[in-house]
Amino acid sequence: MVDHLEVRPGAYADSVSLMQVSRRVSDVSGVIAALVAMGTELNLDVLAGMGFDPPDAGTGDLVVAIRADDPDAVDAALDELTAALAASSGGAATASFGDAPPPRTVRDAAVFGGDLALISTPGDSAYVEALDALRAGLHVMVFSDNVPVEQEVALKQEADERGLLVMGPDAGTAIVGGVGLGFANVVAPGPVGLVAASGTGAQHLTCLLDDAGVGVSHVLGVGGRDLKATVGGRSTRQALHALDADPATDLIVLLSKPPDEAVAAEVRELAAELTTPVVFGLLGPTEGDLTAVADTVISELGRAAPPWASWGERPASGAEDREPGGDRLVGLFSGGTLCSEALIIAQATLGEVRSNVTGDPDLKLTDEVTAPGHVLIDLGEDEHTRGRPHPMIDQQLRLERLAAEAAAPTTRVLLLDVVLGHGAHPDPAGELAPAIAAALAAAEQQGRPLDVVVSLCGTAGDPQDRDTQARVLAEAGAYVAASNADAARTAVAVIA
Amino acid sequence: MPEVNTPLGGLLDGPPRVVTAGVELFETTLAAQGVEVVPVDWRPPVDGLAEEVARIVADPRTEEANRTALERITAAEPRWVGITTAREAVGIETGQFLHAGPPITWERASGPLRGALIGAMLYEGMAETPEEAERLGASGTLELAPCHSQAAVGPMAGVVSPSMPMFAVENGAFGNTAYCTLNEGLGKVLRYGAYAPEVIERLRWMQEVLGPAMDAAVRQVDSLDLRAMIVQAIQMGDELHNRNRAASALFVREVVPPLLEAGIDPSDLADVVRFINGNEHFFLNLGMPAAKSSLDPARDLPGCSVIVAMARNGTDFGIQVSGTGDRWFTAPASVPDGLYLGDYGYDDANPDIGDSTIMETGGIGGFVMAAAPAIVRFVGGQAADALDATREMYGITLGEHPHFQIPILEFRGSPVGIDVTRVVRTGTVPAVNTGIAGKVAGTGQVGAGLVTPPMEVFTQAVRALAASAESGR
Numbered sequence: 001m002v003d004h005l006e007v008r009p010g011a012y013a014d015s016v017s018l019m020q021v022s023r024r025v026s027d028v029s030g031v032i033a034a035l036v037a038m039g040t041e042l043n044l045d046v047l048a049g050m051g052f053d054p055p056d057a058g059t060g061d062l063v064v065a066i067r068a069d070d071p072d073a074v075d076a077a078l079d080e081l082t083a084a085l086a087a088s089s090g091g092a093a094t095a096s097f098g099d100a101p102p103p104r105t106v107r108d109a110a111v112f113g114g115d116l117a118l119i120s121t122p123g124d125s126a127y128v129e130a131l132d133a134l135r136a137g138l139h140v141m142v143f144s145d146n147v148p149v150e151q152e153v154a155l156k157q158e159a160d161e162r163g164l165l166v167m168g169p170d171a172g173t174a175i176v177g178g179v180g181l182g183f184a185n186v187v188a189p190g191p192v193g194l195v196a197a198s199g200t201g202a203q204h205l206t207c208l209l210d211d212a213g214v215g216v217s218h219v220l221g222v223g224g225r226d227l228k229a230t231v232g233g234r235s236t237r238q239a240l241h242a243l244d245a246d247p248a249t250d251l252i253v254l255l256s257k258p259p260d261e262a263v264a265a266e267v268r269e270l271a272a273e274l275t276t277p278v279v280f281g282l283l284g285p286t287e288g289d290l291t292a293v294a295d296t297v298i299s300e301l302g303r304a305a306p307p308w309a310s311w312g313e314r315p316a317s318g319a320e321d322r323e324p325g326g327d328r329l330v331g332l333f334s335g336g337t338l339c340s341e342a343l344i345i346a347q348a349t350l351g352e353v354r355s356n357v358t359g360d361p362d363l364k365l366t367d368e369v370t371a372p373g374h375v376l377i378d379l380g381e382d383e384h385t386r387g388r389p390h391p392m393i394d395q396q397l398r399l400e401r402l403a404a405e406a407a408a409p410t411t412r413v414l415l416l417d418v419v420l421g422h423g424a425h426p427d428p429a430g431e432l433a434p435a436i437a438a439a440l441a442a443a444e445q446q447g448r449p450l451d452v453v454v455s456l457c458g459t460a461g462d463p464q465d466r467d468t469q470a471r472v473l474a475e476a477g478a479y480v481a482a483s484n485a486d487a488a489r490t491a492v493a494v495i496a
Numbered sequence: 497m498p499e500v501n502t503p504l505g506g507l508l509d510g511p512p513r514v515v516t517a518g519v520e521l522f523e524t525t526l527a528a529q530g531v532e533v534v535p536v537d538w539r540p541p542v543d544g545l546a547e548e549v550a551r552i553v554a555d556p557r558t559e560e561a562n563r564t565a566l567e568r569i570t571a572a573e574p575r576w577v578g579i580t581t582a583r584e585a586v587g588i589e590t591g592q593f594l595h596a597g598p599p600i601t602w603e604r605a606s607g608p609l610r611g612a613l614i615g616a617m618l619y620e621g622m623a624e625t626p627e628e629a630e631r632l633g634a635s636g637t638l639e640l641a642p643c644h645s646q647a648a649v650g651p652m653a654g655v656v657s658p659s660m661p662m663f664a665v666e667n668g669a670f671g672n673t674a675y676c677t678l679n680e681g682l683g684k685v686l687r688y689g690a691y692a693p694e695v696i697e698r699l700r701w702m703q704e705v706l707g708p709a710m711d712a713a714v715r716q717v718d719s720l721d722l723r724a725m726i727v728q729a730i731q732m733g734d735e736l737h738n739r740n741r742a743a744s745a746l747f748v749r750e751v752v753p754p755l756l757e758a759g760i761d762p763s764d765l766a767d768v769v770r771f772i773n774g775n776e777h778f779f780l781n782l783g784m785p786a787a788k789s790s791l792d793p794a795r796d797l798p799g800c801s802v803i804v805a806m807a808r809n810g811t812d813f814g815i816q817v818s819g820t821g822d823r824w825f826t827a828p829a830s831v832p833d834g835l836y837l838g839d840y841g842y843d844d845a846n847p848d849i850g851d852s853t854i855m856e857t858g859g860i861g862g863f864v865m866a867a868a869p870a871i872v873r874f875v876g877g878q879a880a881d882a883l884d885a886t887r888e889m890y891g892i893t894l895g896e897h898p899h900f901q902i903p904i905l906e907f908r909g910s911p912v913g914i915d916v917t918r919v920v921r922t923g924t925v926p927a928v929n930t931g932i933a934g935k936v937a938g939t940g941q942v943g944a945g946l947v948t949p950p951m952e953v954f955t956q957a958v959r960a961l962a963a964s965a966e967s968g969r
Contacts, residue, residue, distance in 0.1 A: 019835035019943070020873050026839070033839040042683045046838035100887045102537035104922035108891050109515040109534045115507060118526075120518030121538055124546035128553050128921070129517050129538070135559075138515060139507050143522070154554060165504050177511045179531050182522060218508055242503035393521065422525040463528075 001032065004066040004074045007039065007055050011062035013085065018062075024084040025066065030073025035065045036081060105129065110136035118181055119168075120144055126169060127151035134158050134166075141221065142168030143182050145382060149230050152223065156234040165238050171221035172199025175206070182221075183392060185421035186461035190215015192297060193249035193276075195239040197222050197256035200335030201283060201290055203419060203457055204484055205255060208294035210459045211482060212306050217248040227259035233267050240267070244274040253297055255281040283337065285344050290337070291485040308483035312474030315413070315451040317493040325448035326412040327495050329353070330405045331376035332398050334391035338417045338455060339378035342488035349492045350374050356381050369401055376415070377401075392424045395431050402432070406439030406450060413451045414439070415491040417484065418473070420458030420466055429469040433476035440477040451494050452478040455487035542920045543955045548962035549917050555965040557799030558819075565794035565802040565818055566894045566913040569858065572790030573668035575719040576782055579711035583658040585675040586646035590620060592639040596654025596851040597809025598824040599642055602633045606810030608846050611689025611937025612653035613638065618691060619699045620657045626691060642824075644805050644816070647792060648675040649784045649851040652687035652933055653810065660699070661707030665722065665785035667793065674789035678702055678710070679781040681774070684940040687850075688933045701767075709760050709768045716754035722786040725750070726860065727899050729779070730910070735868035736783045737852055737861030738929040738944055743779035748772055784851065787858030794818050794913075801961055802894065803914040806857050806926065806949065810849035810933070813950050817916050817957045820964065825957045827950035832932050834945015835873075846935035848947045853928050859897045859912025862927035862946070863889045867902045867910075871929060885927045886911065892918040892926065916961065919954040 013021070018037050025034040033050055037043040039057030048054050052065050064081065068074045103109040106117050106129045117133035119126050123146030133140045134155065142155075147169035159166040167174050173196065174181040178189060185203055187210040196202035196219055206216050220243070222235040236254065243249045252274070259267065259282075271278035279300055281293035288296075291308065298305040329346060333339035339357050346353045353374040356365040365371055367383050377384075379391040379398055391398050398416075405411050414436075418428050425431070436452050443450035454473050458466035470480045481487040516523045517536035526533045541549050552558055582588055593616055595609060602610065614629040623629035632638070643650045650656055662675040677687075680698055684690035714720060725746050732742035752769060760768070772778050791804050800818035807814055812826040829847035836844070855861030865871055866886035869879035886902065889911035896909030914926055925948060932943040 017873055019837070022838075023835055035838050043837075045683060050839050101884055101891070103534070104537055104539070104891050104924065105918065106515055106517050106536055109517070109536045112515075112534045113513055113532075114515040114534055115512035117515040117517065118522055120516070120522055122518075122540065122546070124550065125540060127550050128546070128917075129536075131553055133515065137505075139504060139512075144518065151550065151554070163505060165507065177508060179511045179514070179526070179529055181514070181526070238504070242508060245503040246508045248508075422529065423521055 002068050002071050002074050003052065004064070004068070004078070005052055005055060006064045007057045008062040008064065009060070013062065021081065021084040025077050025081050028073065028077045028080045030069040031077045032067045032069065034067070034077060035063065037063055039063045106132035107136055110138055114138050116141060116176065118143060123147045123169070127155060130155050130166065131158065134162055134164055137162070137164070139165045140167065141171055141174050141181050142166065142223070143171060144168070145170040149225060152225060153231055156231065160234055160238070165220070165242070166235055167221045168223040171223050173202045173219060174221045175216060175219040177218070180422040183419065183421055183423040184219070185210070185457070185459045186463070187459055188215040188461070189217065189248070191217060191248070191250035191301065193217045193243035193246060193252050194219040195222060195236055195243065195252065195254045196220070197224050197226055197236070198283070198337040200419060200457070201255050201337035203335070203421060204290045204338060205253070205281065205294055207457050207459050208291060208308065208483065209297060211309060212294065212298050212303070214298055214301060214303070217246060218243065227256050227263050227267070229260040229263055233259065233263045236267060237270055240270055240274060240278070244276045249276060251297065251300055252276050252278045253281050253293065254278060255293065256283070258282050258284045258287060283341065285348075289341050289345070289485040291483040308481065308486055310482065310486065311470040311480040312478055314479050314490055315453070315494050317496070326408070326410040326450070328408075328410045329374040329376075329413050329415065329491055329495055330411050331415040331491075332401050332405070333376065333378045333417045334380045334398065335417050335419050335457065336378050336380055338457065338484045339376055341484055342415060343376045345485060345488040346374060346376060346492050349496050356383065370405065392419050395425060395428060399431060399435050402435050402439065407442065409446070409448060412449065413453060413491045413494040415453050415455070415487060417455040417457060418469065420456070420462040420464045420469060422463065424464070427464060429472040433472045436473065436478050437476040451491070453487050453491040454478045454480045455484040456480050456482060457484065539923060542923050542951055545920050545955060545958050548958050549921060551962040551965045552801055552917050552958065554967070555799045557966060558801060561797040561800035561819065562802055562894055562913070562915065565797055565800050568670065568793040569790055569913055570895070570897050570899070571669045572723070572793070574665050574722045574786035574789045575668055576663060576714060576722055577666045577719045578664045578714055579661050579707045580664050580675070581658065582656045582660045582662050582677070585662045585664060586648050586656065588646075588656070588658050590622065590658055591637065592641070592658070594641055594643040594646060594648055594650065594654065594656035595809060596643060596650045596652065596849060597807040598812050598814030598826045600640065600809045600811055602636065602638060602640070604811050606846050606849065607935045607937040607939070608689030608849055608933040609653045609655070609810045611691055612655035612686050614937065615686045615691030615695055616655045616657040619696050620659060642807070643851055644807060645822070647673065647788070649788045649854050650677060650687070651679070651780055651784060651852045652850040652931060653689055654851050655686065659703055661703055663782055663785055665782065665789050666719070667789040670793040672789055672792050674785040674792065676781045676785040676788070678706060679775055679778045681771070682777065682941055688940040689937045690940045691938055705764050706768055706771060709755060709758070709764060710751070712758035712760060713751050713754040716757050720750055722782055723899060725779070726783060726786065727901070730860070730864055730867045730900055731903055733868050733870060735861055735864045735871055735929060736779070737855040738931065739868050739871055740779040740783065741776045743783065744776045747779050747782065780852065783860065784854050787854045787860060790858050791854065796821055799965065801915050801917045803857055803916055806853040806928070807851045808848040808853065810846055813848060813953055815953045815957060817961060820957065820960050823960065825953045825960065827952035830948060830950065832930050832945040832947040834932055834943045836932070836943035837941065840934065840942035844934050844939070844942050846933045848930060849933050850930065852930065856926050856928050857914065859893070859900060859910040862929045863912070864900060864902055864910045865927060865929070866905055888924055889927060891922050892924050916954050916957045920958045925949045925951060925954065
């Protein structure tokens with residue numbers, strides 16, 4: 001064992017640096033103990049405690065004490081000391097004094113500036129983050145679902161008091177100032193402003209309008225519950241006022257399932273007071289479908305609706321020359337409103353259709369992905385998206401179901417929707433087309449008839465390019481319709 | 497306010513700047529559209545406490561209560577007004593002791609706390625020898641209470657016995673007073689659990705000479721503005737928890753003239769000045785009651801989610817939250833991560849101890865690390881780490897201190913008013929600087945460093961606050 005003790009007069013370094021230096025020296029192999037410190041009374045005591053004879057040193061002197069196994073270790077320790085002292089005197093910094101740490105909450109992000117917050121956290125956290133946004137003076141779009149209705153009401157009250165807008169919860173689509181939020185299609189600017197309680201409904205309507213050369217000013221999503229009595233249409237009223245005052249909006253469309261009566265009366269009263277005309281696009285068994293709403297809007301603008309685009313060969317109506325084979329209609333949807341609309345159309349002709357979006361408890365499916373008889377399933381519903389991305393983003397589940405249903409001998413016609421636009425899968429047709437072609441080939445081999453009908457919701461401007469998508473699907477053997485109602489009626493007609 | 501021509505504050509007038517939280521896809525699609533996006537680095541609340549956090553935030557009392565708490569904390573005007581004995585200040589009698597941190601018994605007390613209690617018993621004449629004192633302690637007859645329960649704070653073991661002199665710090669804005677003993681210096685001292693004869697002798701000298709001299713000095717000037725000194729010290733590179741070098745020097749500058757004028761015996765005077773001047777942590781025992789007196793007016797606000805105390809007793813780390821009153825939320829204290837003196841090491845260190853985390857609670861200490869970059873070397877960090885530490889704290893606090901400004905952050909106010917819901921939402925725990933005590937009673941200080949508060953205390957507090965929340969409108 002070797003002790004090394006030296007005093008370096010006047011070699012000052014701060015105590016914190018020296019503690020670090022001491023640690024580096026202590027860590028040298030063969031070193032038993034080390035102290036590199038200024039000669040303060042405290043440090044000299046520590047030194048004595050280590051068994052060194054305290055040297056004659058003052059507070060301005062550097063004391064170096066090393067106890068090691070052998071002289072070589074002392075030398076190594078002294079080399080390390082030199083390096084450590086050099087490092088502690090600066091110049092070793094590699095980290096930059098760069099940016100602030102990333103914000104962890106909406107409040108802290110809003111500090112960097114913003115007009116609107118898009119919240120897509122799990123539903124149980126959406127309220128807290130949305131409230132952060134409102135309190136920072138930001139409008140909010142809550143994409144998240146599973147937000148308790150009392151939290152929705154609280155958010156909308158708070159927003160009302162602050163002159164801010166809450167879109168959602170469960171608002172899938174909005175277009176604000178030309179920017180698509182959530183899932184949104186690329187549409188040309190134009191005179192029609194939408195207040196929409198339905199995400200895919202708004203997407204479909206804006207796509208049809210775009211096809212007809214009618215542009216859109218804004219789409220303000222209000223969430224599926226806004227027009228229910230509990231929420232009372234707070235966001236709808238705000239959105240109507242805003243679009244009324246917006247110089248770019250010449251016609252307002254309110255797109256919703258039939259609202260609660262009291263709320264409907266209030267909204268109608270408000271609409272009558274506005275200077276901008278309001279078209280009520282109500283979706284339901286006795287109301288109309290999205291294509292009909294598009295027709296109305298176009299004619300309100302004094303134009304004629306075009307024939308809605310389609311690709312591929314329309315399957316023959318089955319009534320006359322029914323071949324032997326299956327008789328089931330199977331729909332696999334990613335868009336909730338598109339599924340509901342197809343359900344209404346199918347029920348009108350086929351009667352009993354099982355679905356997870358039906359209001360009929362006898363025909364209601366919950367977790368099941370299939371059932372006997374006609375089935376229309378919205379794979380974008382909560383029960384099918386738990387722990388799995390939405391089918392508009394990831395088609396895994398739908399591809400599995402497509403293969404399984406096509407192989408079932410009872411299946412006669414498959415009805416699918418494909419939604420394009422911002423946020424959606426970059427090439428849904430690229431995945432679906434081979435699956436459709438394989439299903440049709442297998443059915444043909446088995447000598448049973450099978451048709452595939454696709455409702456394609458998209459625009460020419462969408463990143464996926466609608467026409468290319470349509471062609472790929474049609475080449476695989478599907479009939480592709482730009483109108484969801486057309487697609488649904490075509491599919492139903494095959495077995496009607 | 498009628499907004500006739502700019503509905504929704506102009507939201508529809510052009511492309512919005514968007515803050516995104518949640519699915520990353522939407523951030524990407526917005527950026528692809530050329531939109532200015534600020535993404536939140538979002539993560540679910542710790543322990544799945546989303547519903548609890550929502551219940552607290554929805555409590556109609558919370559927002560206003562938090563605003564009040566922040567206003568009160570930042571409006572505080574702490575002034576040193578005098579020296580008083582613990583007997584008068586915090587109302588304890590022989591056999592009664594205050595200690596740092598949440599409540600604890602002798603059985604569960606760690607080495608330094610037991611050592612300090614032994615020292616205090618010797619000092620109070622309750623025992624002749626350490627062994628006798630230890631037996632007395634183990635007999636269960638001592639009455640122990642947290643300093644925090646008596647408007648006091650104590651560094652490290654924080655043991656207060658009736659005869660000790662205490663600084664009295666009055667919050668001029670609210671009239672409340674907080675107390676703290678006088679700092680003994682570094683090395684073998686009572687607050688680190690040392691009880692050797694020289695420790696007791698020093699305590700006696702502090703009682704008989706230092707205390708009266710300090711009291712005489714402050715009477716010459718009526719009171720000393722501590723907030724002003726803290727403000728200056730931050731700008732001089734102190735964070736006022738582990739580094740009190742500037743503040744202690746400023747204090748000497750302020751206190752020596754009145755000391756000289758106070759008619760103190762010249763030989764005592766020299767000792768007093770040498771003692772204060774030789775201890776660069778002397779100011780800590782003024783900074784702590786300053787922070788304590790600033791935070792106490794924010795206590796007991798129904799629905800308030802602001803942390804009003806963080807403290808450790810060497811065994812447990814505890815916090816108190818305004819909306820849950822005097823209730824402590826505790827979890828085992830961890831051993832600080834730091835640098836050690838001499839040949840001491842991690843194995844010699846006691847778990848985290850002391851009320852000095854009152855500094856962080858008040859928006860100083862680890863929260864103003866950016867102003868004290870010298871401190872980061874305690875953990876082998878770099879100056880940029882000090883900036884990050886402070887900047888991260890803005891994410892868990894309600895506001896910025898109007899007086900405690902940090903030059904390198906363009907004089908931004910220090911992050912202050914820790915909101916326990918934001919701790920749980922962000923998963924960020926308060927940054928705490930600390931000294932490290934030896935775990936064997938009598939050892940004294942073995943190092944200094946940073947400590948990570950246990951997340952469990954914050955989750956417990958959120959659960960309790962949620963349970964007492966009133967439902968929203």
